[in-house]
Amino acid sequence: MRILAVLILFSCLFLLINTAFADEMSELKEQVKTLTQAVQGLKSTVESQQKEINSLKETSSQSAALPDKTVPSTVVAPASPLASTPPAGAATQEQIKEVNAKVNKVIEAQKKSLPGEFNPAIGVVGETLFSYRTRGSAATGSDRPGGFDIFQRSVELNVAASVDPFATGYAVINASADPITGEANLEVEEAAAQTTSLPWNLTLKGGRFFGEFGRLAYIHDHELPVVNRPLVLDRYIGGESQTDGAQVSWLLPIEHYVNFTAGLGDKFGDPQNNPGVFRGGKELNYFGRLSTYFDLTPDWQVETGVSGLIDPRTVDRGGALVQPDGSTLSEKERRLAGMDFSLRYVPLRDNQFRSFTWGNEVLFSGNRYLSDPDAIPDSGDEFSKSVNSTGLYSYLAYKIDREWTTGLLFDFLENEQNMRDRTYAYSAYLTYAISHWNQLRLQYTHTDHNAISGLRDDDAVYLQWTWIIGSHSHGWQQR
């Protein structure tokens, strides 16, 4: 019975499909008929145009020599009652002059692009920080001195171009000043290739790049909405989420925006993993992010995501971490989870002049360490311990007009090596964008450390000057 039922069902389906194809066949026949008619119509048009061309050729051979006969075939003179199209053969010197002027403009535009056609887009970003801090580095834990300080944080060379029809490539080379010595320190911050034509909505990125984690970890310093990277990203990730590795990103094939990214790398942020003598898969960093977005109204938007990072067996990353009580910790496992949430008001009509952003990110660190109370290796008192800690930041940015933006930033951090060591920071800032490529930012920050940290509260005022020359475009990540 079942076999019979299957047969009947398949017969019905076969009939249905057959009918569909029959309909299609008749539709196709109709289309072929229409196409044949269209081709015949085109043929007669071409013939009449050929006649017209021949008559024009005759006329032009009779007329006086033209001042410039080079007219690119790309320039189409649009037909219209307003277009000054003279009747065939009646072209005056004035009109020829006008056409030549237009052609020269096109050539002018082409001249600009042709020499650079094989060169990558090149841009340089400079960022200088002028600051005053009420306490020295010993009291603040900062790698910058107290008092007056001028710091050339970055001189960044950006280069980008297509590699071939299947990939693009880019490099970011930074010659920032070393925080301690002040010497220029040349570093390849990013150098990666990214595919452009993989199937199934996939892109693959490989090389050195800022891996996707949260919202601000993969943004360069000068593109941050505030002067300094939020404390939690500095401590838990180690600044920018730089990795030497590969990352695959998948846009879900649905009508709603959902993006999933997963990657692996030799490192993730700072400090680097110690190289070791032999490393298996457990010594690598694995990271991922799932993000989505909602249009609340045409002007209000929400973007949110979750991120994760695990390095199952770190090889003493950062070496022996000396604690305030003299003991040391050696990191053995690194785990990090994050949630981010941004609410934005971007009015369609005048978003160049007004906007509002509330950005938040909370990170949970769960590292495992080998603790050595007497700081003497293999003395027998070592024990393993896990430290769970939390950190977050929340900022507001309000664009008052095209030039001025103001905002607030709140930082909270539990030390990932000792969760009872807590820091709070409060900042207020004012940004003046003289133009798209020239920006000043004034920021005041008050930092509150608790007693366990061994550090002292301090106040700082920063003036950040950022400038850009050459090519500069905002990629998808920097939106």
Place this chain on the structure above:
Amino acid sequence: MKKHPLRLLFLVVITGLAFVVQPAYAAKIKVVTTLTDLADLVRNIGGDKVEVHSLATGVEDTHGVPMKPSFVPLMNRADLIVLVGFDCEHAFLPALLEASRNPRIQKGQPGYVDCSEGIAPVDVPRSTDHSEGDVHPYGNPHYMLDPVLAETAIHNIYNALVTFSPQDQATFTSNRDAYLAKLDAKISEWKAEAAPLKGVKFISYHEEWNYFAERFGMVYFGTVELKPGIDPTPRHIEELITSMKAEHVSIVVREPQFPEKVPAFISEQTGAKLVTLPIMPGGVAHTDTYIEMMDYIVTTMVRATGK
């Protein structure tokens, strides 16, 4: 319990067939346009063969459409992306194209429809140095405000649709011809109506009216912006007011995406008439189509002359 695998198999087969058979009933051509004027043109040429989405709604700055992630799935499924070109969309389109993961609509592919092809640009800058502001290296991109040049865009869209779907050429041809006939008739009307605009001097907030001025014989005197994308300094406003008075500039155009304060001040100081004009359909009320928008612009400009 034993029946379940068989039912499941039926379901899988039927669902699978539904997916296979569905494309036979030819889905519409999915077109995404950057701006609303292009969307209107595509609708007129493509008719019921196309499904059109515009990234802009009409009220935005043509150079500053917000990059919303909700655009990404639309662009991911698009068969064609139709754009103004001349780097008009440089601030948002390259990043959206990258995020779309759609190889069919990337630059250089048939699905990337640059409507500026065949248009001779005006104001091609001699230098693209940023000291000249946010200049467009290939020339001014606001050619859609000249209805004659819009016809070149129409031809480009038509060619792209025919290349993508040759079987629908007859429909596209008849739609295009009907629309061109309508547009040509309107161009004649606008030409007659705009006769009083000949020689009339005007300024605008952003440098958007070069092609319009050239077509209708107006004199484009200057801009409120110091340079493209750079807001005016007090000195620039002062100089602009002095020279406008000396040269009898009679109209101040404000595009709706720019603040009214400075243009209103200049208008008050010089006695020039302040008008708000859309730069794409939907920019102000009753300008839902390209023709309605051009109607509005020409009529408002003529009224502003008081002639």
